[in-house]
Amino acid sequence: MDVIEKSAMRKIYLRLLPFAIVSYLLAYIDRINASFAALTMRGDLKLTATDYGFAVGTFYWGYFLFEVPSNVVLEKVGARLWIARIMITWGIFAGLTAAVAQFANWTGLSNTTSFGIIRFLLGTAEAGFFPGIVLYFTYWFPTYHHARIVSGFLVGLPIAVAAGAPVSTALLGLSGTFGLKGWQIMYLAEGIPTVILGLITFFVLTDKPDQAKFLTAEEKSWLTAKLASERSAKEAVKKFSLLEGFYNPKVLLLALNYFGIVVASLGILFFVPQMIKDIGVTDNMTVGWLTMIPYISGGLGLIGWGRLSDRMNERRWNLLGACALSTIGLVITGATAGTWWSIVGLCIATFGFYGSKGPFWSMPPMFLTGTAAAASIAWINSIGNLGGFFGPWYVGVLKDWTGNYAGGIYGLAFLCLISAIVCALFLEIPNPVARDARVPEASPAQ
Numbered sequence: 001m002d003v004i005e006k007s008a009m010r011k012i013y014l015r016l017l018p019f020a021i022v023s024y025l026l027a028y029i030d031r032i033n034a035s036f037a038a039l040t041m042r043g044d045l046k047l048t049a050t051d052y053g054f055a056v057g058t059f060y061w062g063y064f065l066f067e068v069p070s071n072v073v074l075e076k077v078g079a080r081l082w083i084a085r086i087m088i089t090w091g092i093f094a095g096l097t098a099a100v101a102q103f104a105n106w107t108g109l110s111n112t113t114s115f116g117i118i119r120f121l122l123g124t125a126e127a128g129f130f131p132g133i134v135l136y137f138t139y140w141f142p143t144y145h146h147a148r149i150v151s152g153f154l155v156g157l158p159i160a161v162a163a164g165a166p167v168s169t170a171l172l173g174l175s176g177t178f179g180l181k182g183w184q185i186m187y188l189a190e191g192i193p194t195v196i197l198g199l200i201t202f203f204v205l206t207d208k209p210d211q212a213k214f215l216t217a218e219e220k221s222w223l224t225a226k227l228a229s230e231r232s233a234k235e236a237v238k239k240f241s242l243l244e245g246f247y248n249p250k251v252l253l254l255a256l257n258y259f260g261i262v263v264a265s266l267g268i269l270f271f272v273p274q275m276i277k278d279i280g281v282t283d284n285m286t287v288g289w290l291t292m293i294p295y296i297s298g299g300l301g302l303i304g305w306g307r308l309s310d311r312m313n314e315r316r317w318n319l320l321g322a323c324a325l326s327t328i329g330l331v332i333t334g335a336t337a338g339t340w341w342s343i344v345g346l347c348i349a350t351f352g353f354y355g356s357k358g359p360f361w362s363m364p365p366m367f368l369t370g371t372a373a374a375a376s377i378a379w380i381n382s383i384g385n386l387g388g389f390f391g392p393w394y395v396g397v398l399k400d401w402t403g404n405y406a407g408g409i410y411g412l413a414f415l416c417l418i419s420a421i422v423c424a425l426f427l428e429i430p431n432p433v434a435r436d437a438r439v440p441e442a443s444p445a446q
Helices: 002-032 034-045 049-057 059-077 079-107 111-126 129-138 143-154 156-172 182-204 217-237 249-269 272-279 284-312 316-335 341-355 357-361 370-385 387-402 406-426
Strands: none
Touching: 002 034, 002 079, 002 111, 002 129, 002 143, 002 156, 002 182, 002 217, 034 049, 034 079, 034 111, 034 156, 034 182, 034 272, 034 284, 049 059, 049 111, 049 387, 059 079, 059 111, 059 129, 059 370, 059 387, 079 111, 079 129, 079 182, 129 143, 129 370, 143 156, 143 284, 143 357, 156 182, 156 284, 156 341, 249 316, 249 341, 249 357, 249 370, 249 387, 249 406, 272 284, 272 341, 284 316, 284 341, 284 357, 316 341, 316 357, 316 406, 341 357, 370 387, 387 406
């Protein structure tokens, strides 16, 4: 039985993880490349830090409104069709961001409003991608693989920032090519690959294990039986309806915890290049290389903490540790803002931000199944990702008001502290599935 399990899981990891990493890498580059575009775009469009923070954050309102419907549709029509649709449409809107000034001239709107509308449409198009992938993993992986597969998938996030930083800043240097600004070239060049990968996704993704041609009959039988056993164990404790998944106290507490972390991580993310520039770095390419450093640290946190959480088969206290470390890192960053020491604080904070992802996203599947899981995972993510609106806006307002980033960073640290308190006091979610749980070996005919 162990031989069949190891063979099946190795094939599934090799089949799904590379696709997930590359797709999320492109998703995040298309989402956060505005942070690099801002190095020149803000001046070209005459956007204040407040204008920029508000407009860039409207992405997350589109995300918030359409996450849950998107995930419910995915549960009904299948991941292959729906994830392909998501990727193609978000790639199109990512490229159209290059036309923000033209859109403003055509409609008579301000550049800020035009930029905000396009960002909102980008969020609407991408809504459901992240929770859809998390839900998709529950179709393929037993519970004791969840933290490492989510962490492996999300490693595309810090890679997107680390690799996207020098690539995006290099594209900024192409200003004047084809009569376009550097940031326009960047948006176009980084949107097109997403559309291409979306088309490929439709032909290569497999919806469910019983459709997988790359698994043997024995491997399909083992995995189907294992996942059915885990589902029965969870539903024996409590089976939630779709509606119950929205107001369940555990779901709402998870959303509150995630909101604090996302406000902090994205409040920092969209201003990191500008914060580094405030240290005294004038060359955009150098800014790009330096931006890589904190997000390499974040990648290490993702992989390391995900593996640790799975090895311990423990989620809550690992999540608490990550929230606490994020708080400490942000306090250091605020105290040293404008100096090179702030990069050290950012490294500590990002290690905690991204280290929290594996333990956190392993918690909803511990008590949710089926359509309730689809809706609740999206609901948690949509509430949490409203932090992507409030974080950058808040930091931008404080920067314009005080002239530096320290005040905004301290506020983000306070939210991380709240997330840690929520975890310490309230997030007790028993795991109904033991790590060494096994099901009787099923015959291929079953």
